[in-house]
Amino acid sequence: YGEKQDTEKDTSTDYFSDENLIALVSNLFVAGTETTASTLRRGILLMMRYPEDRNQKSLGLDNPRIARRTQMPYTDAVIQEVQRFANILPAGLPRATTTDIVLKNCYIPKATEVIIFLTSVLRDQTQWEIQDIFNPEHCLNSKGKFIKKAAFMPFSSGRRMCAGESLAKMELFLFFTSLLQKLTFCHLTPDIGFTTRPTPHEICAVVRA
Numbered sequence: 001y002g003e004k005q006d007t008e009k010d011t012s013t014d015y016f017s018d019e020n021l022i023a024l025v026s027n028l029f030v031a032g033t034e035t036t037a038s039t040l041r042r043g044i045l046l047m048m049r050y051p052e053d054r055n056q057k058s059l060g061l062d063n064p065r066i067a068r069r070t071q072m073p074y075t076d077a078v079i080q081e082v083q084r085f086a087n088i089l090p091a092g093l094p095r096a097t098t099t100d101i102v103l104k105n106c107y108i109p110k111a112t113e114v115i116i117f118l119t120s121v122l123r124d125q126t127q128w129e130i131q132d133i134f135n136p137e138h139c140l141n142s143k144g145k146f147i148k149k150a151a152f153m154p155f156s157s158g159r160r161m162c163a164g165e166s167l168a169k170m171e172l173f174l175f176f177t178s179l180l181q182k183l184t185f186c187h188l189t190p191d192i193g194f195t196t197r198p199t200p201h202e203i204c205a206v207v208r209a
C-alpha cells in the first residue's frame with residue numbers, strides 16, 4: 001500500500017490515501033467479526049437443539065485442520081446447514097443497478113437501488129427438501145458425500161459478493177469443530193444459591209397478539 005501511495009501520488013491521492021486505508025481495514029473488521037460470530041452462536045444453539053448432530057464422531061476426534069476437511073463431510077454438511085438455516089444476512093447489502101435491465105418481466109432502470117433478499121434462496125422450497133427445518137442431510141448425497149448446492153448463497157453471488165468468503169469458511173470450520181470436540185453446550189444451568197435462580201441471561205419479551 002505504501003509503495004502504491006508513492007507511485008500513485010502524482011495521479012490521484014484519493015484511492016491510496018491513509019484515510020481510505022483506515023476505512024478499508026475498518027470495513028474488514030466490521031464485515032468479518034459480527035457475521036462470523038453470529039453464525040457460530042447460531043450454530044451452538046442449533047447443536048443444543050439437535051444434539052444428535054453434534055455427535056463427536058461426525059465432528060472428527062483430532063485437532064481440526066483444514067487439510068482434513070474433505071475427510072469430514074458430515075461436519076461440512078452441518079456447518080453449511082447452520083449457515084443456510086441461520087440466514088444471518090437476510091438482505092445482503094444495498095446495491096444499485098449499473099445499467100437498465102429487465103428481470104422476470106420487470107423493468108429496472110439504471111441506478112436503481114436494489115436489495116437482494118437472500119432468504120428467498122436459502123429457504124427456497126424448490127431447492128431444499130424441508131426448507132424450514134434444520135437438516136444437514138440437505139448437504140449430503142446418498143453416499144454421504146458433501147455437496148455444495150448452487151442455492152447455498154449466504155455470501156451472496158456475483159462480482160460484489162462477500163470478499164471474505166474463504167476466510168469465513170475457514171474460521172467457521174476451525175472454531176466450530178474445536179468448540180464442539182472439546183465442549184458440550186447445555187441449556188441454562190441454575191446458578192448456585194439457596195434458590196435455583198437462572199444464571200444471568202438476556203430474553204426478548206414479545207407482547208401477545
Ligand code: HEM
Pocket residue numbers: 027028029031032033035036039088089092093094095154155156157159160161162163164165167168
Ligand atoms: C459467516 C460469515 C460471513 C457472511 C455470511 C458474509 C456475508 C456477506 C454478504 C451477504 C455480503 C454482501 C454481498 C452482496 O451485496 O452481494 C458481504 C459483503 C462483504 N463481506 Fe462478508 N460475510 C461473512 C464474513 C466476512 C469476513 C470474515 C470478511 C472479511 C474479513 C468479509 C468481508 C466482506 C466485505 C469486504 C464485503 C463487501 C464486498 C463488496 O462490497 O464488494 N465478510 N458479506
